[in-house]
Amino acid sequence: MINLKGIKKIYANGDIQVAALSGVDLHVGASEFVSIMGPSGSGKSSMMNILGCLDTPTEGEYFLDGTDVAKASGDDLAVIRNRKIGFIFQGFNLLARTTALENVELPMLYAGIGGKERRERAISALQSVGLGERIHHRPKELSGGQQQRVAIARALVTNPAIILADEPTGNLDSRSSEEVMAIFQRLHALGNTIIIVTHEPDIAEFTERIVRFRDGHIEGDEIVENPRIAQAHVIEAGGVAK
Amino acid sequence: MNFLESIRVSLRALRANKLRSALTMLGIIIGVAAVIAMVGIGNGATASITSQIQGMGSNLLTISPGQTNSGGVNGGSGSSNTLTMDDVAKIKIGTAVKAVAPITSATAQVVMGSGNTSTSINGTTEGYEVIKNVAMARGRYMTKNDVDTSARVAVLGPTVVENLLGDANASIVGEIIKINNVPFQVIGVTTATGSTGFQSSDDMITAPITTVQARLIGRKTVRSILVSASSETFMQTAQDEITATLRKAHKIQDGKDNDFRVQNQADMLATMTSVTQTLTMLLGGIAGISLLVGGIGIMNIMLVSVTERTREIGIRKAIGAKSTDILLQFLIEAVVLSILGGGIGIALGYGGSSLAGKALKMSTSISMTSVFVAFGFSAGIGIIFGVFPARKAAAMDPIDALRYE
Numbered sequence: 172m173i174n175l176k177g178i179k180k181i182y183a184n185g186d187i188q189v190a191a192l193s194g195v196d197l198h199v200g201a202s203e204f205v206s207i208m209g210p211s212g213s214g215k216s217s218m219m220n221i222l223g224c225l226d227t228p229t230e231g232e233y234f235l236d237g238t239d240v241a242k243a244s245g246d247d248l249a250v251i252r253n254r255k256i257g258f259i260f261q262g263f264n265l266l267a268r269t270t271a272l273e274n275v276e277l278p279m280l281y282a283g284i285g286g287k288e289r290r291e292r293a294i295s296a297l298q299s300v301g302l303g304e305r306i307h308h309r310p311k312e313l314s315g316g317q318q319q320r321v322a323i324a325r326a327l328v329t330n331p332a333i334i335l336a337d338e339p340t341g342n343l344d345s346r347s348s349e350e351v352m353a354i355f356q357r358l359h360a361l362g363n364t365i366i367i368v369t370h371e372p373d374i375a376e377f378t379e380r381i382v383r384f385r386d387g388h389i390e391g392d393e394i395v396e397n398p399r400i401a402q403a404h405v406i407e408a409g410g411v412a413k
Numbered sequence: 414m415n416f417l418e419s420i421r422v423s424l425r426a427l428r429a430n431k432l433r434s435a436l437t438m439l440g441i442i443i444g445v446a447a448v449i450a451m452v453g454i455g456n457g458a459t460a461s462i463t464s465q466i467q468g469m470g471s472n473l474l475t476i477s478p479g480q481t482n483s484g485g486v487n488g489g490s491g492s493s494n495t496l497t498m499d500d501v502a503k504i505k506i507g508t509a510v511k512a513v514a515p516i517t518s519a520t521a522q523v524v525m526g527s528g529n530t531s532t533s534i535n536g537t538t539e540g541y542e543v544i545k546n547v548a549m550a551r552g553r554y555m556t557k558n559d560v561d562t563s564a565r566v567a568v569l570g571p572t573v574v575e576n577l578l579g580d581a582n583a584s585i586v587g588e589i590i591k592i593n594n595v596p597f598q599v600i601g602v603t604t605a606t607g608s609t610g611f612q613s614s615d616d617m618i619t620a621p622i623t624t625v626q627a628r629l630i631g632r633k634t635v636r637s638i639l640v641s642a643s644s645e646t647f648m649q650t651a652q653d654e655i656t657a658t659l660r661k662a663h664k665i666q667d668g669k670d671n672d673f674r675v676q677n678q679a680d681m682l683a684t685m686t687s688v689t690q691t692l693t694m695l696l697g698g699i700a701g702i703s704l705l706v707g708g709i710g711i712m713n714i715m716l717v718s719v720t721e722r723t724r725e726i727g728i729r730k731a732i733g734a735k736s737t738d739i740l741l742q743f744l745i746e747a748v749v750l751s752i753l754g755g756g757i758g759i760a761l762g763y764g765g766s767s768l769a770g771k772a773l774k775m776s777t778s779i780s781m782t783s784v785f786v787a788f789g790f791s792a793g794i795g796i797i798f799g800v801f802p803a804r805k806a807a808a809m810d811p812i813d814a815l816r817y818e
Contacts, residue, residue, distance in 0.1 A: 225731060225811050246735045253733020264728045264815065268429045280418055281733040325732070 172332060172364050173199040173222070178231035180217045191217040192228070193387040199333075199366065204359040204398075206367045206375040209384030216337075218384065219368045223256055223335045224248045236332040253281050257326030261338035263318040265310040271297060271321045272306040278329050296324040300354055316347030323354055333364045340374055352377040353401035377401050419738065423745035430718075434750060437714040440707025441754030441794070442761060445787045447700035449762025449779060454769055455693025457777035462685045466678060472511075472645055473544065474652055476638040476659070479672040495663065495672045496635040498622075501538075503662050504640060509651040511643040514540035515622055515635045523577065523618065525590040530576035534592060534618050536625025544641040545614070552586040552601025555621055563623040567597040571605045572616040581605070592618065595628045648677055697783075704787075708751070708794035715747050715802035726806050727814025740807035747799025748792060755791030759784055 180192040192214045199205055209215040220226035221233065224240055227248070233241040236255055243251060252258075257278075265274045275293040284292075297306050300320040310318050319339060326334050336355070340348035356377060359365055367378060375381050376399045383391040427434045478495045501515045517536040523529060541547065542554045550571065559566050567590065575581040577590070589596050597620060606614050626633050642651040652675050659673055719726070726739055763779055770777035 220812055223731075225815075246737075249730065249733055249735045252731060258731050260815070264724070264731070266725055266728060269425070277729070278732040280422075281729075281735070281738060283415065 172201045172203070172236060173197065173366075174232075174234040175221075176232040178218075178221060178228045178233065180214075180221065180226070181229045190387055192221075195231070195387075195389055197382065197389065199364065201364055202359070202362050204355070204365045204379045205382060206369055206378040206380070207382050207384060208369060208372070208375055209390075210370070212386075213384040214387040215368050215384045219335065219337050222333075222366065223258060224251045249281075253278060254329065255332040257329065257331040257334040259319070259322050259326050259334065259336035259339045261341040263310070263315075263322050263342070265318055265321055265325075267310055270307050270309055271302060271313065271324075274310070274321055275325045275328050278325060282329060292328055293324070296328040297321070299327075300324045314347070315343050316350055319343060319347070319351050320354065323351070323358075327358060327363065333366060334358065336365070336367045338369055339367060340369070340371065348374065349401045350403060353403035356398075356401055357403075373399075416741070419741045420745055420749075423742050423749060426742070427746055427749060433714065433718075437711055437750050438754035438757065440710035441704065441751050441791050442707075442758040444700065444704030444707040445755045445758025445791050446762035446765055447703050448697055448787045448790075449759055449783055450766040450769065451696035451700045452693055452783040453762065453766035453777040453779045454773075454775075455689060455696055456780055456783075457766070457770055457775055459686055459689040459693065460778055461775050462689060463682060466682050466685060472642040472648055473678045474640040474642060474648070474655065475676045475678075476640065476655060477636075477674050477676070479670070479674060496638060498633060498635060500659055500662055501635065501638055503658050504638070504655055509643060509647040509654055510640055512540040512543040512641045514538050514544050514639045515637075516541075516639060517622055517625055517630065517634055517636050519625065519629050521593045521618075521629060523573065523590055523592050524594075525577045525585075525588065528577035528579070530573060532570075532573050532576070532616055532618055534620060534625055534629060536620055536622035536629075538622055540641075541619065541639070544639050547614075547619075548604045550602045550604040552599070554601055555619070560621040560623055563627055564621055565595065565597045565624055565628070566600045566620065567592070568601045568603060568619040569599055570603055570613075570615040570617045572613070573618055574602055576616075592620075593629055597624075648679070652677060701790075704790060704794065707754070708791075708798045711747055711750055711795065712798035712802060715743060715799060716805070718746075719743060719802045719806045722806075723809065723814050723817040726809050727811050727817065730809070730811035731815060736807040739809075740803045743803035743806045744796065744799045747803065748795035751791045751795030751799075752788075755788045758791070759787060762787075 175195055175197040178192055178195040178197075179190065182189045182191060195214075195218065207215050207218060217226070221228050224235070224243070225248075227243065228241055231241060232239065235251065238251070240248070240251055258264075265271075266277070269277075272290070272293050275296055276289045279289045279292065294303070294306060297303055300323050302317060302320055302324065305313060305317065310321070313321065319342075326336075334355075339355075340351055343351065352374065355365055355367070359379075365378075367374070369375055376395065379395050379398050381391070381393055381395060382389060476496065496515070498515065501513060504510060504513045506513065514537045519534045519536075520531065521534050522531050535541075538560045539555055539557050547554060549568075552568070554568055555564075555566060558564070569585065569590075571581040574583060574585055578585065585599050586601060588599050590599055591597070603614065622635075640651060640655060642648045655675055656671065660671065663672055665671065729739060766777040766779060
């Protein structure tokens with residue numbers, strides 16, 4: 172699903188060149204549930220930007236779902252982000268003045284999907300994260316956990332190849348965090364490929380594989396023998412099958 | 414994303430910021446309204462001057478005395494007294510000339526019983542009735558016989574009757590009025606023409622020129638001679654004929670300047686029209702500047718809006734918006750603002766100019782051209798001043814935009 176070979180990312184800061192990533196090889200297969208860990212400055216954010224096609228590597232090859240995206244240009248990257256990647260951010264990043272439903276419809280808007288289908292798919296995605304009742308609420312009328320669930324619905328509504336979450340529980344209390352992780356585990360069980368960037372070890376324990384970054388390269392890559400099972404408190408039944 | 418969806422997204426953003434959108438539009442509204450109203454008022458002024466000049470009579474030639482020029486001091490047009498009743502007699506009615514009427518005028522106090530008024534007394538001949546298409550409400554106009562015999566008869570305008578008796582329809586024909594203590598018999602009342610401006614034919618007394626010269630002025634002067642050409646095609650012939658006749662009568666040698674002027678109505682019209690058109694362009698130009706300022710206002714607000722919505726742009730780009738999607742969204746916002754402002758401005762300008770027309774008692778006319786030009790101009794301003802902020806938004810790096818606080 173994801174194949175990285177010799178990825179380097181070098182930022183030029185005046186005359187000084189800083190290597191954020193210095194030769195990373197990584198393979199993530201379909202239906203894996205991976206967490207990327209590392210202290211700040213380890214290069215995990217740069218890794219996240221490249222994995223999410225927000226940025227291109229200075230050197231190296233990146234195959235996503237069979238396509239070489241390392242050399243793609245701005246608008247091609249936008250199409251790849253739209254079709255193959257579902258983003259979830261620490262700060263939720265929902266559009267403040269629009270309803271939950273409209274937020275979830277947004278990626279399909281850019282994909283050129285018609286209004287009726289857009290609405291139906293957005294509603295079913297919101298139902299699958301347990302927000303079927305609150306589709307017409309604006310982000311500020313929802314709790315942090317609910318906002319992040321809207322963001323998850325927005326990420327999975329286009330049926331992306333991978334779901335990328337950058338510190339998805341960073342702004343949440345432990346109860347909401349566990350709810351969000353429960354949703355991820357359920358999506359994973361349905362066959363979705365999920366990559367989470369986090370610095371919290373107990374969040375990483377919910378995943379099945381932990382990749383550790385330090386100083387721009389991979390320091391460790393281990394399989395989690397017995398992942399913790401997240402307790403869902405308020406999640407409704409049903410979901411989006413992959 | 415298709416174009417219709419882009420429009421919907423832009424409209425939603427504008428609706429979310431109602432006050433700001435309205436204030437941004439205000440610049441364009443005022444600019445467009447000013448252009449429309451100013452051009453409308455200017456066109457109205459042109460039309461009213463044109464109709465006034467045309468109302469002076471059809472195919473009209475005006476002969477006025479030339480200017481004195483003694484010792485290099487130019488006395489200005491009309492400063493000499495070179496026109497006489499003999500000149501009038503020499504201008505013969507024929508194929509080119511339909512009617513001739515000399516004019517002399519004075520301002521006098523008119524008394525009838527307890528009523529009195531001050532008005533202008535126009536001394537002329539029966540030819541005036543033909544030239545000016547005078548219509549009688551009651552009684553009759555003066556005849557050649559009245560002129561030849563210096564009869565003390567007068568034709569009154571309806572305003573004069575109203576000023577004397579308090580009612581324009583009061584019975585007055587056959588009565589005696591005193592003009593500067595000279596008794597005149599009223600022989601007729603003209604119909605109201607509603608004309609205003611210089612030389613209202615409603616507030617005027619007309620009497621035989623011979624009587625006015627003898628009884629009221631005491632001199633045999635002729636202020637001007639009006640000539641009506643038989644048709645528009647004979648205007649030039651008539652003008653040439655009159656010039657030749659008067660040069661001969663005044664014994665002007667070849668090569669010397671005329672001591673009189675023959676003006677034709679078309680020349681006057683052209684002069685006045687060019688003056689009012691210059692005025693219209695001036696007013697329109699000033700209003701155009703305010704339109705430009707309005708456009709800069711749109712750019713200003715759009716730039717603020719782009720900065721303020723950096724994070725939104727980042728989110729949209731992260732989930733798949735292309736640069737053109739973002740460009741279109743902001744460009745459409747700017748164009749919608751300016752077109753909406755333009756539309757409201759046209760309505761306001763239309764209302765404003767008709768209000769101004771009522772207040773100033775003049776007709777205004779909105780030309781379709783000025784509406785289209787103003788509308789097109791405001792849409793153009795939206796595009797021109799919207800492109801820069803929209804490009805700025807489209808060029809944003811999604812990572813930086815997402816990180817923006």
